[in-house]
Amino acid sequence: MTADPPLVLDIDGTLTRPEGWGIDPRIFDPLREWDAPVVIATGKAFPYPVALCHFVGIPELVVAENGGVVYTGDDVFFTADRQAAQAVAEEYRAAGYDLGWGEEDTVNRWRETEIAVNLEQPIDPLREIAAEYGLEVIDTGYAYHVKDAAPNKGDGVETIADRVGIDLADCVAVGDSINDASTFEVVGRSFAVGNADQAATEAADDVLDEVHADGALAVLERVRGAV
Numbered sequence: 001m002t003a004d005p006p007l008v009l010d011i012d013g014t015l016t017r018p019e020g021w022g023i024d025p026r027i028f029d030p031l032r033e034w035d036a037p038v039v040i041a042t043g044k045a046f047p048y049p050v051a052l053c054h055f056v057g058i059p060e061l062v063v064a065e066n067g068g069v070v071y072t073g074d075d076v077f078f079t080a081d082r083q084a085a086q087a088v089a090e091e092y093r094a095a096g097y098d099l100g101w102g103e104e105d106t107v108n109r110w111r112e113t114e115i116a117v118n119l120e121q122p123i124d125p126l127r128e129i130a131a132e133y134g135l136e137v138i139d140t141g142y143a144y145h146v147k148d149a150a151p152n153k154g155d156g157v158e159t160i161a162d163r164v165g166i167d168l169a170d171c172v173a174v175g176d177s178i179n180d181a182s183t184f185e186v187v188g189r190s191f192a193v194g195n196a197d198q199a200a201t202e203a204a205d206d207v208l209d210e211v212h213a214d215g216a217l218a219v220l221e222r223v224r225g226a227v
C-alpha cells in the first residue's frame with residue numbers, strides 16, 4: 001500500500017498564482033484532500049499561515065517568521081524575540097527611512113520575532129543598522145526580513161516533525177527562496193519552483209520548469225502516493 005508523503009510548503013512564490021501574487025485557488029482541494037500532514041513554512045507573520053490552514057481546511061502545522069514562531073497544533077514555540085529587530089526598525093526610521101507598509105502596517109502588526117521591510121526601501125542602511133544589533137537581513141523576493149540568524153524554517157520543521165511524529169526522510173518540500181534552503185536541508189526530497197532564487201535553486205534536489213503554484217501542483221502530482 002502506498003501513502004502520500006508529508007509536505008512542507010512555502011507560501012509566497014510557491015503557492016502563489018503564476019503571475020506572482022495571491023494564493024492560487026487550485027491548491028485548496030489537493031491540500032485538503034492530501035492524505036498526510038501538510039506543514040506551512042513561511043516568512044510571513046504567524047496569523048497568515050494559521051489563516052491559510054484554517055481556510056484550506058487542514059490542521060494548523062505552522063512555521064512562521066522564518067522559524068521564529070512554530071506551532072505544532074498543540075504548542076507554540078517562539079525561538080527569537082522581537083526586541084532587537086524592533087530596535088533596528090526604530091533606528092532605521094530615525095535615520096529618515098520607513099518600513100514601507102503604511103500607517104497601520106499589518107505586515108508587522110502581529111509579527112513576534114522579526115521585522116519585515118518593503119522591498120522598495122533602501123537595504124544598505126538597513127543592513128548596516130541590523131549588523132550593529134547582530135541581526136541579518138534576508139531578501140525573500142517579497143520582503144526584507146530583519147532577523148536573528150539562528151532560527152530558520154528548517155529548525156521549525158524539525159520541531160514539528162518531532163512533536164507530531166513525522167519522519168523527515170519521507171517529507172517533500174517545495175519553496176522558492178533563500179529562506180527555504182534550511183527546509184530543503186532537513187527533508188527527504190526538495191523542489192525549487194521555476195521562479196526560485198539562486199539560493200533555493202542550489203539547495204533543492206530538483207528544480208521545476210513550472211513556476212509558482214504550477215510548480216507546487218506539479219510536485220503534488222509527482223509525489224502523490226510515493227511512500
Ligand SMILES: O=C(O)COP(=O)(O)O
Nearest residue numbers: 011012042043044140142
Ligand atoms: O514573507 C516573505 O517575505 C516570504 O514569505 P514565504 O516564506 O511564504 O515565501
Ligand SMILES: [Mg+2]
Nearest residue numbers: 010012013176
Ligand atoms: Mg517563498
